[in-house]
Amino acid sequence: EDTLRVKILVLGDSGVGKSxxxxxxxxxxxxxxxxxxxxxxxxVGLHEYRSELTGQxxxxxxxxxxxxxxxxxxxxxxxxxxxxxxxxxxxxDLTNRKTELNLSRWxxxxxxxxxxxxxLVIGAxxxxxxxxxxxxxxxxxxxxxRIGCPEILLSCVDTRSLSAGTTNAVKLDRxxxxxIEYRLRPRASTPPRVGQAISRPxxxxxxxxxxx
Amino acid sequence: xxxGSDSVVMLASMCAFFALGWVFFLKHLFRxxxxxxxxxxxxxxxxxxxxxxxxxxxxxxIVGLLDPLSRRLWWRLCIFAMLILVMVVLxxxxxxxxxxxxxxxxxxxxxxxxxxxACWLGFVWLFWRLGDPFPILSPNxxxxxxxxxxxxxxxxGVTIMALLSGFGAVNYPxxxxxxxxxxVTQSAVLGIERRLLQTLDLVAAKRRRAALLRRDExxxxxxxxxxxxxxxxxxxxxxxxxxxxSVESEAANHEELGRQLFLELHELKTAQERAAHxxxxxxxxxxxxxxxxxAYCLWKLCSCxxxxxxxxxxxxxxVTRALHICVQLLGFxxxxxxxxxxxxxxxVGIMAVTSIRGLLLTLTKFFFALASTHSSNIMVLLLxxxxxxxxxxxxxxxxxxxxxxxxxxxxQVLGDLxxxxxxxxFDVIFLLSASSSIAFIWVAHKxxxxxxEHESLLLR
Numbered sequence: 001e002d003t004l005r006v007k008i009l010v011l012g013d014s015g016v017g018k019s020x021x022x023x024x025x026x027x028x029x030x031x032x033x034x035x036x037x038x039x040x041x042x043x044v045g046l047h048e049y050r051s052e053l054t055g056q057x058x059x060x061x062x063x064x065x066x067x068x069x070x071x072x073x074x075x076x077x078x079x080x081x082x083x084x085x086x087x088x089x090x091x092x093d094l095t096n097r098k099t100e101l102n103l104s105r106w107x108x109x110x111x112x113x114x115x116x117x118x119x120l121v122i123g124a125x126x127x128x129x130x131x132x133x134x135x136x137x138x139x140x141x142x143x144x145x146r147i148g149c150p151e152i153l154l155s156c157v158d159t160r161s162l163s164a165g166t167t168n169a170v171k172l173d174r175x176x177x178x179x180i181e182y183r184l185r186p187r188a189s190t191p192p193r194v195g196q197a198i199s200r201p202x203x204x205x206x207x208x209x210x211x212x
Numbered sequence: 213x214x215x216g217s218d219s220v221v222m223l224a225s226m227c228a229f230f231a232l233g234w235v236f237f238l239k240h241l242f243r244x245x246x247x248x249x250x251x252x253x254x255x256x257x258x259x260x261x262x263x264x265x266x267x268x269x270x271x272x273x274i275v276g277l278l279d280p281l282s283r284r285l286w287w288r289l290c291i292f293a294m295l296i297l298v299m300v301v302l303x304x305x306x307x308x309x310x311x312x313x314x315x316x317x318x319x320x321x322x323x324x325x326x327x328x329x330a331c332w333l334g335f336v337w338l339f340w341r342l343g344d345p346f347p348i349l350s351p352n353x354x355x356x357x358x359x360x361x362x363x364x365x366x367x368x369g370v371t372i373m374a375l376l377s378g379f380g381a382v383n384y385p386x387x388x389x390x391x392x393x394x395x396v397t398q399s400a401v402l403g404i405e406r407r408l409l410q411t412l413d414l415v416a417a418k419r420r421r422a423a424l425l426r427r428d429e430x431x432x433x434x435x436x437x438x439x440x441x442x443x444x445x446x447x448x449x450x451x452x453x454x455x456x457x458s459v460e461s462e463a464a465n466h467e468e469l470g471r472q473l474f475l476e477l478h479e480l481k482t483a484q485e486r487a488a489h490x491x492x493x494x495x496x497x498x499x500x501x502x503x504x505x506x507a508y509c510l511w512k513l514c515s516c517x518x519x520x521x522x523x524x525x526x527x528x529x530x531v532t533r534a535l536h537i538c539v540q541l542l543g544f545x546x547x548x549x550x551x552x553x554x555x556x557x558x559x560v561g562i563m564a565v566t567s568i569r570g571l572l573l574t575l576t577k578f579f580f581a582l583a584s585t586h587s588s589n590i591m592v593l594l595l596x597x598x599x600x601x602x603x604x605x606x607x608x609x610x611x612x613x614x615x616x617x618x619x620x621x622x623x624q625v626l627g628d629l630x631x632x633x634x635x636x637x638f639d640v641i642f643l644l645s646a647s648s649s650i651a652f653i654w655v656a657h658k659x660x661x662x663x664x665e666h667e668s669l670l671l672r
Contacts, residue, residue, distance in 0.1 A: 005420070013244060015585045026423070039474030041467060042412055044419040046427060062420050066412075072580065076485060077478040080405045096246050096585060 005062040006183045007084055011106040012091035013099040014070035017124035020156035021091055022065045025172075030157045037069035040081050047176045061180055065089075075109070082110045087179030088119045092143065094129040094153065103143040118178040119149040120171070127155035150175070218282035225268055226261050233260030236572070237592075241579060245588045249309075252589050255301055256596045262294045263603035267564040270610065273621050274557045287625040291604075295361050298600040299339070300332075306593045307331035313586050339364060346633070362604070362626055366634060369605025372598060374638045376574060378645025381509040386653055387486075388502030390495075394664055396484045403670075404477045411470040418463035425456040479660070513646055516639040531555050532615050552615050559613065567606055571599060608634055 010018045019041060023031035026045035045063040068081055088110060092100040103121065121144040144151035152168045154161035162169050234257045238247070247253055269287055272278050308328035311317055317327065343364035386392055489495045534555070535548050575595045583591040611622045612635060623631075 005416070038471045039408075040412060040470070042415045042419060044416065044423045046423055062423065064416050064420075074474075074478055076481040077474060080408060080477070093585070098244050098246060102244070 004059070004180075004183065005064055006086040006179050007064050007066060008087040008089060008179060009081070009085050009110055010065050010067045010089045010091060011103075011110060012070055013093070013102055013106075014072075016070070016091050016093040016096075016099050017156050018067050018070070018091045021089075021122060021124055021154075022067045024156050024159065024162065026063075026065065028159060028162075030159060037067055038071075039069055039074070041067040041069075043067065047173075047180070049177060049180045051181075061176075063176065063179075078109070079112075082112050085110070085117055086183045087117050087175065090119060090121045090143070090147075091124055092121070094123045094125050100141060100143045104146060107147060117182050118175060119147055120175040121147065121149055121151040123151060123153040124156055126153045126161075127158060215279060215282040215285065218278040219286070221278065222265070222282075222286050226265050229261040229264040230257050232264075233257035236260070241576060241592065242588070245583075245585065249589060251305060252592050255297065255305065256592055259294075259297055259302070259596045259600045262290055262297070263599060264568065266290050266294070266603060266607050267560075267568070270560055270607065270614075270618075270622075271557065271564070274553060274560060274614070274618050283621070284625065287621065291358070291362070291625060294600055294604055295358070295365065298365055298597055298604070299336070299361060302593055302597040302600070303335045304328060304332045306590055306597070307335070309589045309593065313590070343367060346637075359626070359629060362608075363629055365601050366605050366608050366629065367637070369601035369603075370609065370634050370638050371641055372602055373605055373609070374641030375645045376571075376602075378642045379649045380570070380574070381505065381512065382646055382649040382653060385502040385506040385509065386657075388498040389506070390490050390499050392657065393487050393490050394483045394660060395487060396480050396664070400664070401477070401480050401484060404473060404480060408470060408473040408477060411466055411473060415463050415466045415470060418459050418466065422456045422459040422463065425454070425459060429456060483660075509646070513643065516643045519639050520636070520643065530613060531559060556614055556618060560610065563610065563613070568603075571602055575599065605634075609638060 010022055012018050014036070017034075019034050019037050020031045022041070022043045023029070026043045043065045045065065047061045047063050048058045049061050050058045066081055068078060088107065090103045090106060092103055100123075107116075107119065121141075123141065141151060150171050152171050154168055160166075162172065234253065237253055237256050242253075265286075269283060269290065272283060305328075308324060311324050311327050311331070317324070343360070346363075346367055490499065531552055535552055539545070539548065575598065579591055579595060607622065608626060608629070608631070611619050611631060614622075
């Protein structure tokens with residue numbers, strides 16, 4: 001097979017809804033009996049990528065979602081999953097603000113190299129949230145602003161949150177494209193391409209590390 | 213010192229303890245959750261404040277700080293408030309939150325409150341029946357007296373105390389002493405990590421195949437215009453190959469193996485951290501403490517066994533006995549009154565502080581291990597209830613460790629309970645808990661030692 005793979009980590013506190021989210025992204029349906037994730041649960045989705053610049057035909061990519069269990073006591077063994085990562089999904093629970101505040105800690109834990117892959121923040125359980133909380137964050141909440149990446153608000157039990165054409169689906173597709181571009185670029189540090197949203201520069205990552 | 217100024221002093225210290233409990237709850241216990249129901253926070257802090265207040269009153273009793281009348285008044289207040297908390301407020305709210313989290317029950321407030329009340333009445337009935345087989349009280353008490361309630365709370369609290377002490381006395385030396393530290397080689401850890409990543413690669417390969425098969429099945433369903441499941445299966449059978457579902461189930465099996473490997477890796481890493489910690493200065497200090505604790509545990513086991521076998525009831529507390537030994541056998545000339553007060557003060561103070569700290573640490577460990585977003589409120593209320601019962605019973609049991617002149621306030625306040633029964637009950641449960649902990653830890657240790665030998669054989 002000449003189909004390439006990209007590795008996307010799905011991180012967040014225990015119980016925010018990472019497994020439901022990954023099931024929604026890969027199977028486009030609701031996860032009916034979620035169980036607590038121990039270690040890592042791997043799901044695979046497909047994405048068709050067309051490079052704008054080279055104008056090649058669409059290529060099929062495998063998106064491997066590594067859904068990592070969020071138990072605090074398993075922290076010492078999670079390091080084995082953090083190698084060769086091309087994208088990070090940070091998930092927080094909209095009904096519990098503490099999970100959002102912990103996201104920078106998760107990012108810090110998982111970023112092993114100097115170069116940070118593309119990040120997308122996802123606020124889950126929007127169906128359990130009051131409408132005014134959602135209205136207060138049209139352009140992303142605190143964590144997304146601090147990390148410097150876009151945010152999606154959705155409900156993992158509602159398959160219409162990510163139906164084609166919605167803002168969420170557009171942002172998600174753009175994130176997948178960024179991840180694939182991160183995977184495809186040569187290993188040496190490349191200058192940013194003109195007119196394209198890039199992954200955060202290292203300056204912001206060190207601001208995160210020192211601001212913790 | 214009038215009752216008024218004494219009350220001001222007591223109120224101030226209660227407020228300080230309340231603030232301490234508040235801060236502990238917000239900053240440590242509930243740091244990963246949002247506080248949505250303030251009653252949980254308030255009841256936890258009030259329970260903590262009352263428990264610390266009771267210990268403070270014992271210390272004041274020994275030192276002779278406040279007016280005896282105001283001390284007795286505050287004792288009665290504390291005991292009464294603690295009983296109301298442990299028997300009414302905390303169980304009712306536990307039932308209420310348990311009912312709220314059950315999704316199949318109606319959402320209206322009045323229905324939930326009514327159901328919670330019914331559950332609470334059931335709890336009270338169970339609580340009452342629990343105390344019947346125990347010889348808690350002398351026969352000249354009424355049905356609904358304070359002593360009945362305290363007696364029952366005391367039984368439960370003493371059981372919890374003995375269980376925790378028994379397990380702690382065995383587990384603490386085991387976790388601290390270097391004799392039990394398992395050496396873990398870096399190659400063993402790397403070996404498990406490699407196996408884990410290989411298993412995940414296998415899972416990924418299978419799931420990739422399943423994703424392609426699902427896409428093909430969806431496309432063929434659309435192309436042929438059929439959306440019935442058995443036609444899709446028939447088409448797949450004609451295609452002669454595995455279906456997405458079968459590949460998916462194979463992947464699930466491999467994922468289960470991956471989970472086991474992850475848990476093994478976690479055990480190895482924890483053992484490695486423990487070995488590294490034992491080489492530091494702090495580790496060596498804990499090792500020494502572990503030996504001391506081991507000796508204490510053995511002595512306690514022996515004394516409990518002797519107490520039960522010979523049905524001995526300690527009439528003399530250790531403070532007075534130690535002073536007698538000093539004066540009569542060793543010939544020191546001491547002012548027994550003065551030294552008895554000093555030693556009791558330090559002994560009771562140290563016991564109070566260590567038991568508060570020990571219980572808070574244990575409860576925090578339980579909470580972090582068991583709580584989740586849905587059950588956090590219920591867990592905290594249960595823990596507050598355990599804390600209340602525990603501290604009430606430790607006041608009860610502390611009576612034996614104090615000289616006779618300080619005992620009578622506890623006897624007066626708690627009523628005419630059969631204190632000897634509680635000590636005997638504590639000894640029995642402590643013995644049971646410690647021996648079963650020893651057996652359990654022995655088996656677990658043998659298992660892990662056997663597994664690590666198996667691993668090293670495999671690597672070779």
